[in-house]
Amino acid sequence: MSNETLRHPWQLVAQREISTKIRDKTFIGSTAFMLLVVLAAVIIPALVAGNSGPDKIAVLDDSGAKVVAVADGIKGGDSYEATRTADVAAAEQLVKDGEVEAALLPGKNGFEVLGKQRVDSGLQDSLREAAANLGMEQNAARAGLTPEQLRAGSQLQERLLDPGPLPEIVANFVNIGLALAFYMTALGFGMMIAQSVVQEKESRVVEILAAAVPIRALLWGKVIGNTVLALTQIVVIAAASLLGLLATGQADILEVIAPVAGWFVVFFVLGFVALAGLWAVAGSLATRQEDLGSTTLPGQMVLMIPFFFSVFAGAEAKSVASFIPIASSMAMPGRMLTEHVPLWQPLLAIVFLLVATVLIVRLGARLYERTLLRTGRRLGYREAISIKAS
């Protein structure tokens, strides 16, 4: 603690907000829980993937082994491995025991793939393609063609005008993850802000606070204190998952995420501050903890609707959402990670968000000032807006 007289009382309010919360058992517990979940999400898949190695495929002879080798090549290597067996019965036994993933047996007019309950479709496709290639090459050789002549004019190549940096499944996952991070943090801290406001009303300490410092300083102290806490929580969790990624050798994901991290922080802070103003008002409209259920409803809606929209809507709707304030905090960082977004788009979204944040915070400050000292009964938003300055 510095020994200077505070020039800005909001600093003291923010300080108290932070020091109270970091000693609060519920807060410590929920942070630890989130940390665990994130670490589990980072580390467990790596451990599972690391254990498996190439899938074993039982084969009877060279031709089968060759098909498996080609299929492995199609998959990019290190995917399938041939295991030789003496006869069909031995292969069936291996499949039955789960020793091998599947068995590739000679079949009618080619091969037969044998599985226990089902055969993985990726494996089936690779084997089918490999078998077809090999078979046609052999047929071609008999007809006097080289493999090159056989394949002439039959190649299909992919050319993307606007290639995305991530495969689609990963992109969806990252989109939801980023939106979820904002949603969870904004909701969790929002409820904490509303609770801390209503606690001050309930314990009547607010009257002393309001007599000592301007009410706006109280609001700013709360908003800034909680924003700092929320960002710190995110950074701690991000650092932990970073360590997890490094420890499990998945550091290559960082190259994709790093350029967007700064943007995420900007969208996060602006969106969070705008909402924090609303949550503080939700607290000041209430007179008891029980009132929070109804007074925080608009805040929850403002978060939930854009969340589901930015997660489940189609690409075009998502692009629109990434410009709408609050929704943009959840949609834009994800879009930037998974698509090529021209620079003007996030900048424009930030301008929109900034304007909205200023407007929301100003409205919030007005409502907060007018309702904070009304301890008689719960107020509604419409009522609060119509109250004249008292």
Add this chain to the structure above:
Amino acid sequence: MLSVAGLTRRFGEHLALDDVSFDVRPGRMTGFVGANGAGKTTTMRIILGVLAANGGAVTWQGEPLSNEVRRDFGYMPEERGLYPKMKIHEQLVFFGRLHGLDSLRAAERTDKILGRLGLAERAGDTLETLSLGNQQRVQIAAALVHEPIALVLDEPFSGLDPLAVDAMVDLLREEVTPEVPVLFSSHQLELVERLCDDLVVLSRGKVVAAGPVAELAAGPAATYRLVVDGDAGWLRDVPGIKVRDVAGATALFDVVTDPDGGLVQQVLQQAMSRGRVLEFGPERVALSDVFREATR
């Protein structure tokens, strides 16, 4: 000096304060009395800037009261409240700093006040673990921690037993420097009479009496009380006075006409010439009578 001038406040149709003006002079305890709903709390909240007035002004040393100056005031609201789950030492330091002390000074002051209140060993306990009486002490400590330049206390003694009241009064006397104006409201008139130098009586939003307690208690008419060692019946024949009541040696009379201002002394001399005078002086009116009279 802290003054309010022409304060008016409306709550919807209800006129809660109607042109309320009075001074709280430095170094004097000003008692603020009135029936429930007379407007005491409303006035105090306006002084502290927690509520806005519809008209009128609060001034400090003749200037409109600014937020910076107000920050140095001490306030104990009617509805008590501090942070229940915050440790009391930490809490008082917080309030000291909120009122502009630096952290060292705030800690010093907190130690001193907690020591004086006998709460030094509870410094690390949360407020909610304290008895109600001790919570009340911490509440007053929160109003005093920053060495306020003026004090506004709304019913500071309500709910306290006489011993606790005495302890609180001692604390106020020790902690409040002579130049600090103190305004406190109370229902306990005998307490106000004992503690206050000045009095403001509020009734239905209007100031109905204000001034030094001694003057107000002297009553509007000049009534005197005479106790002699014999019969006081002769008073009935003295011109210029009206005897209210004579019961043997004790008489109560009003001065009605006194053109040269020496009548009271003449009566005393006459009484002394007739025998021993056991008691002579202006009749004091109990504050509760003043209050009843003023708020009728």
